[in-house]
Amino acid sequence: MTSPHQSTEKDTGAMSFVARREELRELGDLLRSAADGTGGALVVAAEAGMGKSALVDAAVGGLAGWQVLRAGGTEFERDLPYAGLHQLCTSVIEHRAGLPPVQRSALESVFGLGGETTPNPLTIGMAVLGLLLELAQEQPVCCVVDDIQWIDEGTRQVLGFVARRVAAERIAVVIAERSPAADPAFTDLPHLLLAGLGDADARALLSSTARADLDDEVLERIIAEAGGNPLALMEFSDRTGPLGLPGDDRPRANLVDALEEQFARRVQALPSDARSLVVLAAAEPVGDLGLVRRAAHLLGLNPAELTAAEDEGLLSLGPRLRFRHPLVRSGAYRSATPAMRRQVHGALAEATEASTDPDRRAWHRAHAVVDTDEEVAVELVRSAGRAQGRGGIAASAAFLERAALLTPDAADQGARLLVAARAKLDSGAPAAARELVAQAERRPLAPVDRAEARLLRALIEFHVARSPEATTALVDAAADLPPARARETYLEAFSSSMFVDRLPGRLRQLGLRIREQAPPWEDEPRPVDLLLEALLDQMLVPVEQAAPTMRRAVDAFRTATSPWWLELAVLMALDLGEDEAAATLSDRQVQLAREQGAFAVLSQALRIHAITRTIFGRYEEADASLAEARAIDEAAGTVNMSFAELILAGWRGDTDRHGELRSTMRQRIGRDEAVGELYSTAVLRNGLTDYPAALDFGLASQQQERDGSYVAWSIDSELVEAAARVGRPEEAATAVARIEALARTDRSNWATAKLLLAQALLDPAAENTDTRYREAIDLLAQSEVRACYARARLVYGEWLRREARRAEARAELQAAHESLTAIGATAFANRAAQELIATGQRPRREGVNPLELLTAQERLIVGRVSGGATSKEVAVALFLSPRTIDAHLRNIYRKLGISSRRQLRELAL
Numbered sequence: 059m060t061s062p063h064q065s066t067e068k069d070t071g072a073m074s075f076v077a078r079r080e081e082l083r084e085l086g087d088l089l090r091s092a093a094d095g096t097g098g099a100l101v102v103a104a105e106a107g108m109g110k111s112a113l114v115d116a117a118v119g120g121l122a123g124w125q126v127l128r129a130g131g132t133e134f135e136r137d138l139p140y141a142g143l144h145q146l147c148t149s150v151i152e153h154r155a156g157l158p159p160v161q162r163s164a165l166e167s168v169f170g171l172g173g174e175t176t177p178n179p180l181t182i183g184m185a186v187l188g189l190l191l192e193l194a195q196e197q198p199v200c201c202v203v204d205d206i207q208w209i210d211e212g213t214r215q216v217l218g219f220v221a222r223r224v225a226a227e228r229i230a231v232v233i234a235e236r237s238p239a240a241d242p243a244f245t246d247l248p249h250l251l252l253a254g255l256g257d258a259d260a261r262a263l264l265s266s267t268a269r270a271d272l273d274d275e276v277l278e279r280i281i282a283e284a285g286g287n288p289l290a291l292m293e294f295s296d297r298t299g300p301l302g303l304p305g306d307d308r309p310r311a312n313l314v315d316a317l318e319e320q321f322a323r324r325v326q327a328l329p330s331d332a333r334s335l336v337v338l339a340a341a342e343p344v345g346d347l348g349l350v351r352r353a354a355h356l357l358g359l360n361p362a363e364l365t366a367a368e369d370e371g372l373l374s375l376g377p378r379l380r381f382r383h384p385l386v387r388s389g390a391y392r393s394a395t396p397a398m399r400r401q402v403h404g405a406l407a408e409a410t411e412a413s414t415d416p417d418r419r420a421w422h423r424a425h426a427v428v429d430t431d432e433e434v435a436v437e438l439v440r441s442a443g444r445a446q447g448r449g450g451i452a453a454s455a456a457f458l459e460r461a462a463l464l465t466p467d468a469a470d471q472g473a474r475l476l477v478a479a480r481a482k483l484d485s486g487a488p489a490a491a492r493e494l495v496a497q498a499e500r501r502p503l504a505p506v507d508r509a510e511a512r513l514l515r516a517l518i519e520f521h522v523a524r525s526p527e528a529t530t531a532l533v534d535a536a537a538d539l540p541p542a543r544a545r546e547t548y549l550e551a552f553s554s555s556m557f558v559d560r561l562p563g564r565l566r567q568l569g570l571r572i573r574e575q576a577p578p579w580e581d582e583p584r585p586v587d588l589l590l591e592a593l594l595d596q597m598l599v600p601v602e603q604a605a606p607t608m609r610r611a612v613d614a615f616r617t618a619t620s621p622w623w624l625e626l627a628v629l630m631a632l633d634l635g636e637d638e639a640a641a642t643l644s645d646r647q648v649q650l651a652r653e654q655g656a657f658a659v660l661s662q663a664l665r666i667h668a669i670t671r672t673i674f675g676r677y678e679e680a681d682a683s684l685a686e687a688r689a690i691d692e693a694a695g696t697v698n699m700s701f702a703e704l705i706l707a708g709w710r711g712d713t714d715r716h717g718e719l720r721s722t723m724r725q726r727i728g729r730d731e732a733v734g735e736l737y738s739t740a741v742l743r744n745g746l747t748d749y750p751a752a753l754d755f756g757l758a759s760q761q762q763e764r765d766g767s768y769v770a771w772s773i774d775s776e777l778v779e780a781a782a783r784v785g786r787p788e789e790a791a792t793a794v795a796r797i798e799a800l801a802r803t804d805r806s807n808w809a810t811a812k813l814l815l816a817q818a819l820l821d822p823a824a825e826n827t828d829t830r831y832r833e834a835i836d837l838l839a840q841s842e843v844r845a846c847y848a849r850a851r852l853v854y855g856e857w858l859r860r861e862a863r864r865a866e867a868r869a870e871l872q873a874a875h876e877s878l879t880a881i882g883a884t885a886f887a888n889r890a891a892q893e894l895i896a897t898g899q900r901p902r903r904e905g906v907n908p909l910e911l912l913t914a915q916e917r918l919i920v921g922r923v924s925g926g927a928t929s930k931e932v933a934v935a936l937f938l939s940p941r942t943i944d945a946h947l948r949n950i951y952r953k954l955g956i957s958s959r960r961q962l963r964e965l966a967l
Contacts, residue, residue: 078113084250085117085232092230093124093198095941099221099231101206101244104252106314106385107289110234111204113252118200118232125150125199131208132343133388137457138417139450140168142213143186146201153192154185158934161185168448177448179212180657180690183219184937190220190229191939198228205384206235206244211452211485218243219937222692226942254286263288264295285313289383293320314385321389324370331359332366336373338402339364340391341425345378352409357401400426417441420457430466435474438464442481455481459494472501476510488518509538513547520551526564529555533572541577542584548572549590553626556593556733569597585614586623592630601771601799605634609804612639621650621659625666632673633771635800635809637842644670648683661690665702672706673772675845677882678909680706682918689915689936701734708738709845711745711885733770736762740776745885752780753789760792771796775812779853782819790820807837808846815850822857831857848877852890864897875901909965911953919946924963 081102088100102110118126129145147169154165164177164185177185193199203209203217221231221244233244237251255263260281277295284290290313325336334357339350351361367373372390373381381387391399404426410419420437427434438461445454458478465471475498482491495514503511516531529551536547552572555565573594579587592611595604608630615627616639624647631640644667651660664687671680684703700719707716720735736759743752756777759770774793781790794816801813814834818827831854838847855870871894878887891901909917915936922932929940929947936943951957954965 078109078252081113081250081252082117085113088230088232089117089121089198089200092200092224092228095226095228097224097227097229097231099224099233099244099247101233101235101247101249102252103235103237103249105287106236107287107317107383108252108254109288110252114202114204114232114234118202121200123197125193125197126202127199128202128204129209129213130203131205131210132384133208134341134343134421136208136210137453138210138421139445139448139453140182140210140212140216142203142209143168143182143216146203146213147186147189150189150193153189156192157185157188158930161188161934165189170448178657179215180219180937182212183216184934186216187220187223187939190224191227191941194228198230200230200232202232202234204234206233208384210450212450214243218247221247223937223939223942226945227939254284255288255291256286257281260284260286260291263291283313283316287313287317289385290317293317318385318389318392321372321383321386322393324372325367325386325390325393328366328370329363332363334398334402335359335361335364336367336390337394337398338405339373339379340381340387340394341399341402341422342379342406345380347375347377347379349406349409350379353402353405356405356408400428417444417457421460424460424464427464430464432464432466435461435464439474446481451481452485452487455485455487455490462494468501469504469507472498472503473507475501476503476507476514479514483514483518488522492518505538509535513539520554526555529568533568533575537575541579545576545579545587545590548576549586549593549623552590552593566597569594573598583614585611585618585627588614589623589626589630593626596630596633601796602803605800605803608634609636612636612643615643616646618643618646618650621647621654621663624650625662628666628670629770632670634804635806635812636804637674637806637808640670641674641842657690661687664690668702669705672702672709673845674842675709675848675877675881675883677706677710678917678921681914682921685914685918686935689938692937701732701738704734705738705741708740708742709745710882711742711888713742713746716742733759737770737773737776740773740780742885744776744779745883745889747783747889749780749783752776753784753786756780756793757789771800775816778816779819782822787820790816794820807841808843811835811837811841811846811850815853818857819853822860827857844877845881845883848874848881848883849886851877852886852893855890856893859893859897868894868897868899871897872899872901909954912950916946916950916953919943920950920962920965923947923959924965 085100085102088098091098102114104110127146127150129142131142135141147165151165151169151171154162157165160181161184164181165171167177168182190199190201201217201220203213206214206217209217217231217233220229221233224231233247235244261277264277264280280291280294284294325333328336335350335354338353338357338359339345342350342353347361350364354361364373364375364379368375371382372386373379381390394402403422407419407422407426410422412419416437420434420441423434424438438457442454442457442461445451445457455478458474458481462471462474462478465474475494479491479494479498482488482494491514495511495518498507499511513532513535516528516535519525519528520532522528532547532551536544536551539547552565552568555568572590576590583591588607588611592604592608595607612627612631612634615624618624624643628640628644628647631637631643644663647663648660648667651657651663664683668680668683668687671677671683680702684706687702700723704716704719704723707719716738720739723732723735736755740752740755740759743749743755756773759773759777774797777793778790778797781787781793797809797813797816801809811834814830814837817824818830818834821827824830831850835847835850835854838850841847851870852874855867855874858864858867858870861867871890875887875890875894878890894901909920912920918936919932922935923929927935929943932938933940933943947959947962950962954962956962956965
């Protein structure tokens, strides 16, 4: 029979609600908003024993007509892949039938209901959000997750993703976490911090629930030691020692440790069999009474003895076994001897069905081993493979690390530690990966594993620092790798350095070293082999030699089946003046990344797509790609460089946005004058007729080339125009020579037009200048580069005006003004307008494009909807919910003064 002095945490928290009215009201506001279709998330944070769970239970317990989903973290399950997600969604997983196929497959893979598809975490996040949206069509949904600090990483990522996307849904997400260990995945969500009870409320709680015979001195000490913690107040008052506190007077690190120690003593005071059963239950995190009973019988224990612990108020028995508080569980487990812990884990492993729950069985077996055990290690490696197949990279790393430590053979142990280190690095834990590599290097590694260790150490430093020293280490490590892997490593090192290494000569030296070290390919070269060769040529040899190699690399990627490295081929095509190839390869990379769920690549692919569309003069498409890229970054919690945004702002002539982006980019990379900055600023300054500044940026790019730094050839045309305008044609000699060499080796329309325009600009008095302009304009009219075509008509009109051919100048300038205005190249359009006014004619004013009233995200939605996409399809692409898309559409309709998708399609067309 339970003592009247014993209470559950729920009782303790409920009795303290006299001081929690405001907190309860805030939770209630969240739930009422969700019921009305304006959902949200709230993180309830406090130290252990403050009544977080009780507060949430009180708010959620009275909900009628809601679907309440719950999960709770435990220390022993934090490494099991998506264990929290299983708790949260298993009861409603059948609703997956209404999800898009990719999302349905992701959920089935995570829950072991279908083939293992290695789903991306973002896909899993979208799948869970879709599942909740399906439920919310029938009734409001409340997701409650307790002890988030012990929930596995995959589930935490999913919860963070979902919590940020329910603002327009009938969904509430309530998360309880133990502070001050705040989870970075939820720092930007609204937080409700539970402070300790004041002295008056603490007295009220004690007077209503505790022993009535406590004298004032003891009462004061209990209140002082408990610090307003309701659980501590009840524990200390229920079991007072001679001086008012339980146990001895030894100092403890903190109140939580004191409470855990108190619970451990209470467990140790139980009869022997009951104590063993409580330790067994503490090692079984799910609370599966059937499993606990089977394991108890294996240990020769009678499960009925658990009632002694229930009578003591340590746990409750029912459909599931529940400890009064997580501190009871941890105190019970830590109170056991190592031998007893191994015994209970061994029994739990034997009682767990291998065919239905192999990973939990392997985990228990790992904790039951005294020394090393190859059989268990192999089982853990298999679990790691399954975790990897379900997208649980962090869990896979944890299984592999444990497997390595249980491996008997020292050399095999070292090899497995390296595999675990790679998984740790892939999961975003470079410090842990570095420690595992250090452990592996203390083992007798085979030569191939020693080379792998060097590579991993270099990769860790490279991804953390992106410094020249890290690049050098990576190149050193590649020398010992098999040929194919070595070339891939060289490509990663060199391509990354192109954009961040600005020190004179360093990149050229790196290129020379890689060329000397890179092993020759066997049989037919792969596209990545050709790409590495082309990048080195672009840096190290004259244009005539580099261009054919570059073109071969670009062509090799036309049939690529993987999105990796395609962005470099796209940029190379732009440098060559191969507009058709750039458009095709950019579209292909985006398509492949979407189809394969490669979101890490998709974000970068969309930015490269935006660069091509910007240069082509399709700024709305560029905006749409950038909006989608930002949606992916936000969903993944990553930050990308601003080069694409910077180039778009330069072509648009948006000085404020360009300046803002330049500042942001410099802060991120810690260096000045990166390639994208030089090019975009030269474009911007030419549009603003600030030709001296444009020339300075063009010459800076040439200086970088002389210093052995990467230069985008696309900037040559900007340098030529600026040099011609300031009357310093000799400054453009190098750029013209390169443009001419490129035109000789590549007869594409764009490359040839670049040469004709350069010749016309730098030699305006030549007899064939008019012909050069006309031929260039005709060639550009047949290309993808609309913006360059409009600029060619602008410079031709400017030349005609200076030649006093005013009527012809007006025709060209008016056409340039209309094209540049339609494109959105504001600075160049204004330049054309000023030239037109100088001829005595004002530019015709066109009506305002109504789509300009929309935000970039709204224009992206318009583009997809006008192309026939449904709200659900648009939601999948933008990592939002269909209801959120519909809310955006209503806002779009209001801004545009329309009321239907048909009208929207007509406007977009």
